[in-house]
Amino acid sequence: MNSLHLADGTEMEPTRKGFGRGLKRAGELNANVVAACADLTDSTQISLFKEAFPGRFVEIGIAEQNLVTVGAGLAAMGKIPFVSSYAAFSPGRNWEQIRTTICLNDRPVKIVGAHAGLYTGPDGATHQVLEDIALMRVLPNMVVIVPGDSIEAEKATLAMAADPRPNYLRLARDPSAILTTADTPFEIGKAYVFHEGADVSIIATGTMTAHAMEAVKLLAKDGIQAEVVHVPTIKPLDTDTILKSARKTGAVLTIEEAQIIGGLGGAVAEVLAENAPTIMKRMGVDDQFGESGTPQQLFEKHGLMPKDIRLQVHALLDKRSHR
Amino acid sequence: MDIQHWAAIIVSRMQQTHSIEWLENKATEIRRDIIRMLEHAGSGHSAGPLGMADIMTALYFDVMKHDPKNPDWDERDILLLSNGHTVPVRYATMAHAGYFDRKELMTLRQFGSRLQGHPERLKLPGMETTSGPLGCGLSQACGMSLAMRMDKSSHRWIYVMMGDGELNEGNIWEAAMLAGKEKLNNIIGIIDRNNIQIDGPTENVMPLENLREKWESFGWHVIEINGNDIEAVIDACAMARAVTEKPIMLIAYTIPGKGVDFMEYDFHWHGTFPNHEQAKEALHQLRTLNGKIRGEHE
Numbered sequence: 001m002n003s004l005h006l007a008d009g010t011e012m013e014p015t016r017k018g019f020g021r022g023l024k025r026a027g028e029l030n031a032n033v034v035a036a037c038a039d040l041t042d043s044t045q046i047s048l049f050k051e052a053f054p055g056r057f058v059e060i061g062i063a064e065q066n067l068v069t070v071g072a073g074l075a076a077m078g079k080i081p082f083v084s085s086y087a088a089f090s091p092g093r094n095w096e097q098i099r100t101t102i103c104l105n106d107r108p109v110k111i112v113g114a115h116a117g118l119y120t121g122p123d124g125a126t127h128q129v130l131e132d133i134a135l136m137r138v139l140p141n142m143v144v145i146v147p148g149d150s151i152e153a154e155k156a157t158l159a160m161a162a163d164p165r166p167n168y169l170r171l172a173r174d175p176s177a178i179l180t181t182a183d184t185p186f187e188i189g190k191a192y193v194f195h196e197g198a199d200v201s202i203i204a205t206g207t208m209t210a211h212a213m214e215a216v217k218l219l220a221k222d223g224i225q226a227e228v229v230h231v232p233t234i235k236p237l238d239t240d241t242i243l244k245s246a247r248k249t250g251a252v253l254t255i256e257e258a259q260i261i262g263g264l265g266g267a268v269a270e271v272l273a274e275n276a277p278t279i280m281k282r283m284g285v286d287d288q289f290g291e292s293g294t295p296q297q298l299f300e301k302h303g304l305m306p307k308d309i310r311l312q313v314h315a316l317l318d319k320r321s322h323r
Numbered sequence: 324m325d326i327q328h329w330a331a332i333i334v335s336r337m338q339q340t341h342s343i344e345w346l347e348n349k350a351t352e353i354r355r356d357i358i359r360m361l362e363h364a365g366s367g368h369s370a371g372p373l374g375m376a377d378i379m380t381a382l383y384f385d386v387m388k389h390d391p392k393n394p395d396w397d398e399r400d401i402l403l404l405s406n407g408h409t410v411p412v413r414y415a416t417m418a419h420a421g422y423f424d425r426k427e428l429m430t431l432r433q434f435g436s437r438l439q440g441h442p443e444r445l446k447l448p449g450m451e452t453t454s455g456p457l458g459c460g461l462s463q464a465c466g467m468s469l470a471m472r473m474d475k476s477s478h479r480w481i482y483v484m485m486g487d488g489e490l491n492e493g494n495i496w497e498a499a500m501l502a503g504k505e506k507l508n509n510i511i512g513i514i515d516r517n518n519i520q521i522d523g524p525t526e527n528v529m530p531l532e533n534l535r536e537k538w539e540s541f542g543w544h545v546i547e548i549n550g551n552d553i554e555a556v557i558d559a560c561a562m563a564r565a566v567t568e569k570p571i572m573l574i575a576y577t578i579p580g581k582g583v584d585f586m587e588y589d590f591h592w593h594g595t596f597p598n599h600e601q602a603k604e605a606l607h608q609l610r611t612l613n614g615k616i617r618g619e620h621e
Binding site for chain 2: 073074
């Protein structure tokens with residue numbers, strides 16, 4: 001387990017674990033749920049499904065182009081295929097196949113990209129894919145889901161099995177903080193206000209919502225009431241919830257462990273610019289590649305720790321007061 | 324040839340509803356429509372569609388189980404056109420088979436048409452998948468076959484048309500490995516082996532030979548045929564359906580631009596269309612050929 005950078009005692013688990021449990025449950029609920037994997041069954045946690053339903057699992061080998069196009073064929077016959085690999089390879093390597101045979105062809109394939117983002121740590125830049133959100137968000141018909149913790153990943157997986165559209169699910173390798181409970185609501189396309197505040201909106205996705213929640217405590221000490229909007233679905237984006245918060249606070253900060261170009265930061269900026277121009281700061285990886293290190297070292301380098309959020313909120317509010 | 328293959332051919336011939344001569348005439352009518360469509364569209368590919376007209380005629384008018392009035396019939400055989408750029412031949416054949424009115428063929432590649440430049444499933448009933456970017460059909464056939472196996476309903480046949488140039492794509496060989504490993508024996512691949520691709524002869528651009536050995540080494544049963552001989556195509560499909568242990572690949576040797584002498588064998592016609600004068604000459608040649616294609620091969 002990586003060293004805790006949140007309050008001691010926070011329970012942690014990789015989001016991929018939640019996916020593994022969710023897919024097994026989805027398989028129990030619906031016999032049409034099937035799965036395929038490109039030689040990464042254990043690390044993507046699709047192994048739980050494989051063990052439970054060996055007759056509904058296909059081992060594709062290290063062939064990600066085939067992985068998603070076989071998925072399109074399975075879906076053509078009425079199956080609900082979940083296809084997993086590392087996000088760097090799927091959807092990194094097979095984007096055109098996803099575009100043509102899944103999105104344009106409108107087949108409800110569920111693309112599961114594990115080991116995305118900086119939580120991939122020691123594996124280095126090649127595997128820490130930071131571009132997957134942008135790659136999938138630009139495709140018509142595609143739904144993009146970035147769960148905040150393992151419990152939400154489990155709910156998202158069940159929701160994906162019931163969703164008729166192509167979906168992308170982004171998962172992280174290392175344990176991250178568990179924020180939600182079994183009772184926390186999750187619906188595809190909805191954003192949730194995890195903490196109410198009037199001074200600034202911190203709009204976060206994936207594992208960075210936990211950092212935002214920690215930052216709330218730091219900012220409270222400074223007399224700043226921060227609102228945290230958790231956005232587990234990047235597309236379709238819950239523009240109502242985002243605009244409501246932005247209009248209330250008048251200052252928006254986004255955070256993600258992904259490229260801010262085309263990621264959550266880009267998506268929120270587009271919505272605000274068209275509907276409610278608001279001073280904002282995008283936190284994430286700014287047009288760079290990752291490198292080997294612990295997730296914490298990488299978050300420090302890219303300025304994604306709770307203390308960094310605190311500094312950026314102060315800078316944002318200063319900027320606003322000088323306008 | 325095994326006795327079971329002879330038996331399959333005999334049964335297949337007994338079940339034929341159209342004579343070979345009737346089918347050859349149909350293929351010529353389809354070629355004539357291809358010329359008209361391409362001339363009218365003012366863009367598109369000529370050589371591949373003309374070369375594949377005999378295979379497509381055999382599939383739609385003899386080999387495949389399908390219902391033009393019920394394109395989503397859940398017992399139908401499936402045809403995936405992986406080399407989507409050759410779709411004019413499929414559109415023309417589908418129109419002749421009764422999927423839609425032949426008049427619609429003249430909307431090819433036009434704004435608002437169901438006959439997109441490359442095939443789109445959501446636009447046209449009976450089009451099993453969206454294709455054009457090469458190398459994706461065989462993988463989708465694998466997924467379909469695996470789903471049928473999961474449902475214990477693998478009695479439907481999945482035909483996959485591929486171009487030979489298309490075999491440059493790595494995705495094809497990923498699918499070839501999987502189908503061989505899983506012994507997906509209801510997949511019948513058909514390679515349009517016309518020896519040309521956009522930049523020139525296939526063996527200059529990226530050598531494919533020995534093609535038979537390549538597929539056999541991936542676990543496939545290979546049958547080589549003259550793809551411009553309708554009877555040979557029908558017989559080969561019957562033999563293919565009698566193979567039980569392996570996926571089947573038909574290497575169908577065809578003449579690109581078949582039926583129009585100034586297009587035949589010329590790779591420049593891969594990706595281009597006839598102008599008015601060329602179309603007129605092509606239609607004239609195809610009229611004189613009408614009913615005589617069989618004679619050529621004898």
